Amino acid sequence: MTSIQGKTIIVTGAANGIGRAEADLLAQSGANVVFTDLDEVNGTSAAEAFGGHAIFVRHDVSSASDWERAIAAAIERFGRLDGLINNAGIYRPGSLEETTEEAFDRQVAVNQKGTFLGMKYAAAEMKKVGGGAIVNTSSICGIRGIRGCIAYNGTKWAIRGLTKTAAAELGPYGIRVNAILPGFIDTSILAANPPEMNRQAAKDAVLNRLGSPGDIASLARYLISDESSFVTGADFLADGGYTL
């Protein structure tokens, strides 16, 4: 038995990119996985690959009623909830001057409010089974000021604050909450950057490459599993040394 086997874990944004790698790795490790995303086509086929051990739920993480449906689907299919990876996120670059109110509000709604709602609804279920683990997805943009992505950066800083406060509140219930801070990871989100920026980021990482979704998935698996049983409220950089 691995410390993941038989646990039920929700992964948001699981149809593509980092979330897909995380959900796949957890399912391969014996977990029951609820893949959630707005992208029904990729999400459905991703979950179907694991037969009875995975389901897909269409889910907008910025919607409280969608969270209620996603959690209910997990409980109905697998009977309990042990873990949540709040991974879904959107990135709309723009400076202070360029960023519209709409772009600001949508990034806060998906990245920041989505993380808040996920923790709120998942923790209520985890309390019923005596504990659990939550992994939130911040970024290297959550430890620095970086020109040209003010709204996104604000949400990624906020996710670290949400993580630490939730860890303090949920620790007494045996629920651990940690944050992953990826560097430049080779997914479709990077298409919003000029190609030269991504090439330079690979050079600026001391490991001299972009990260892969799998690089983040293995860290997420550690944090969601009992292997990390004394770890909570912590930030985990996985950036190939970019921020050294």
Ligand SMILES: NC(=O)c1ccc[n+]([C@@H]2O[C@H](COP(=O)([O-])OP(=O)(O)OC[C@H]3O[C@@H](n4cnc5c(N)ncnc54)[C@H](O)[C@@H]3O)[C@@H](O)[C@H]2O)c1
């Ligand atoms: N790729 C990077 O370089 C990088 C770096 C740091 C942090 N991150 C963070 O990692 C997470 C995953 O990013 P990625 O690179 O895999 O991006 P991605 O665009 O490849 O995947 C994001 C997934 O989230 C889904 N999604 C978007 N809005 C949603 C919503 N409202 N509800 C549910 N699902 C929604 C998308 O459909 C998509 O499947 C994000 O939180 C992102 O901010 C990524």
